Amino acid sequence: MNRYLLFVAILIGFFCQSLSAQPRPALEKPNVIIFFLDDSGYGDFSYNGNPTIHTPHIDRMSREGVNFTQFYVSTAACSASRYALLTGRYPLRSGLGSWVIGPSAKSHIHPKEITIAEGLKAVGYKTGMFGKWHLGNPNKKNNMSTEALPLAHGFDTWVGTNVSHDYGNAKLLKSDPEGNNPVKGYSEIARNLPSDKKASTSLTGRYTQAAVQFIKKNKKQPFFAYIPHNQPHLALFAHEEFTGKSRRGLLGDVMAEIDHSVGEVLKTLKEESLDKNTLVIFTSDNGPWLVRENKKLHIGYAFPFRDGKGCASWEGGFRVPGIFYWPGTLKAKREQEPASTLDLLPTLFKICGAQVPKDRSLDGRDIRSLLSSDLKGEPLNAPFKFIYSYSRNEPAAIRMGAWKLHIKLGSQLRNNYGFQASRDKPLLFQVEQDLREVYDRAKEEPDRVQQMLKDLLKIEAQMKAEGTYWRK
Ligand SMILES: [Ca+2]
Numbered sequence: 001m002n003r004y005l006l007f008v009a010i011l012i013g014f015f016c017q018s019l020s021a022q023p024r025p026a027l028e029k030p031n032v033i034i035f036f037l038d039d040s041g042y043g044d045f046s047y048n049g050n051p052t053i054h055t056p057h058i059d060r061m062s063r064e065g066v067n068f069t070q071f072y073v074s075t076a077a078c079s080a081s082r083y084a085l086l087t088g089r090y091p092l093r094s095g096l097g098s099w100v101i102g103p104s105a106k107s108h109i110h111p112k113e114i115t116i117a118e119g120l121k122a123v124g125y126k127t128g129m130f131g132k133w134h135l136g137n138p139n140k141k142n143n144m145s146t147e148a149l150p151l152a153h154g155f156d157t158w159v160g161t162n163v164s165h166d167y168g169n170a171k172l173l174k175s176d177p178e179g180n181n182p183v184k185g186y187s188e189i190a191r192n193l194p195s196d197k198k199a200s201t202s203l204t205g206r207y208t209q210a211a212v213q214f215i216k217k218n219k220k221q222p223f224f225a226y227i228p229h230n231q232p233h234l235a236l237f238a239h240e241e242f243t244g245k246s247r248r249g250l251l252g253d254v255m256a257e258i259d260h261s262v263g264e265v266l267k268t269l270k271e272e273s274l275d276k277n278t279l280v281i282f283t284s285d286n287g288p289w290l291v292r293e294n295k296k297l298h299i300g301y302a303f304p305f306r307d308g309k310g311c312a313s314w315e316g317g318f319r320v321p322g323i324f325y326w327p328g329t330l331k332a333k334r335e336q337e338p339a340s341t342l343d344l345l346p347t348l349f350k351i352c353g354a355q356v357p358k359d360r361s362l363d364g365r366d367i368r369s370l371l372s373s374d375l376k377g378e379p380l381n382a383p384f385k386f387i388y389s390y391s392r393n394e395p396a397a398i399r400m401g402a403w404k405l406h407i408k409l410g411s412q413l414r415n416n417y418g419f420q421a422s423r424d425k426p427l428l429f430q431v432e433q434d435l436r437e438v439y440d441r442a443k444e445e446p447d448r449v450q451q452m453l454k455d456l457l458k459i460e461a462q463m464k465a466e467g468t469y470w471r472k
Pocket residue numbers: 038039077078233285286
């Protein structure tokens with residue numbers, strides 16, 4: 001009898017264990033991971049045709065997931081692009097005043113903004129960030145405000161740089177309940193990054209390991225991991241394990257390490273039986289460097305688009321990878337409908353059961369219907385409409401459907417390819433046919449020009465009238 005009872009107890013034990021090991025159903029609060037590279041061009045990946053850069057894990061995501069071929073960021077520089085991704089709002093709404101805020105700027109993302117991390121945290125997600133922040137830095141001008149760093153914006157844990165690692169005084173920080181450097185809740189791992197090669201070459205691997213640990217630690221509850229790698233923003237740094245291996249040189253080495261990072265995260269999800277209830281998104285914050293002083297060998301590639309990082313509105317600054325990977329829920333698809341990083345917040349909030357904010361303007365669309373019919377998203381009922389923002393976060397162009405109207409030009413190459421554009425004399429391109437923006441169609445399409453200009457001015461006026469949380 002005793003042996004019988006023992007046998008039953010063991011059976012019950014097995015049963016309970018297997019129940020607790022069952023992952024959540026795929027659609028019940030799925031985990032979310034966002035990879036967000038820095039300055040990686042549309043053409044810097046083997047899946048987009050780069051012949052000498054090898055990115056096998058990212059390529060596999062693009063083949064097996066939903067690969068958006070017309071995916072955008074709302075500005076061609078770091079800070080404002082991060083703001084737009086995290087809040088689903090155009091950069092002008094941020095009140096940051098500039099598309100890049102340096103370590104001594106007073107500005108930071110306002111605490112009243114609702115980020116993806118805050119929305120998901122409010123419905124029970126653990127939230128971790130592993131990489132570059134660049135949305136504020138505690139300094140004298142903002143009275144060493146703790147609101148300038150990630151813990152005030154929905155992240156439970158963070159390791160990463162406060163700004164880009166090419167600022168002379170850039171710091172590598174981490175959240176630390178006991179810490180008080182530079183402010184309460186943080187401690188410093190390294191400072192003056194450009195002159196600390198050891199710290200700089202550690203970044204990609206450090207973020208990867210921290211993200212993997214975070215996933216393992218939180219595997220029994222919903223989590224959100226935001227992984228904004230510092231690379232391939234200049235200066236390029238790869239761990240020695242990857243250095244000198246790529247035919248493309250150091251940029252290829254850097255991309256191989258990033259690809260390895262993606263591979264490690266996907267492997268962990270599989271090993272922990274989390275792959276079926278985790279949505280992984282892969283994108284970049286803006287187009288590539290094309291020239292910089294004598295570092296031409298490090299340039300990235302925006303092909304087939306024109307220009308790169310730091311331009312006003314040319315496609316090469318704004319087109320980035322847009323891959324959504326979720327085995328079992330998303331079927332492999334090459335999606336040609338345009339979408340942008342602004343769409344992440346509304347889409348993720350719907351998928352994860354978070355409250356979509358109603359007390360502010362959101363500029364993204366809920367694109368669940370483009371991902372999978374299982375997600376039960378509303379069909380998109382209007383053509384894609386999208387504002388390109390320039391250095392003061394003001395509109396420089398608008399896209400409506402397949403057409404794009406430039407009202408202001410700016411080029412990293414400083415030549416604008418012989419074109420000029422203004423509000424009085426805009427340029428018009430059909431960017432689904434004319435990928436490189438070569439043929440100005442404004443004269444043939446005067447009514448379209450007027451309509452698009454009117455729409456651009458209307459959106460700009462609405463943003464200015466609504467104001468920002470910094471200044472009403
Ligand atoms: Ca960037």
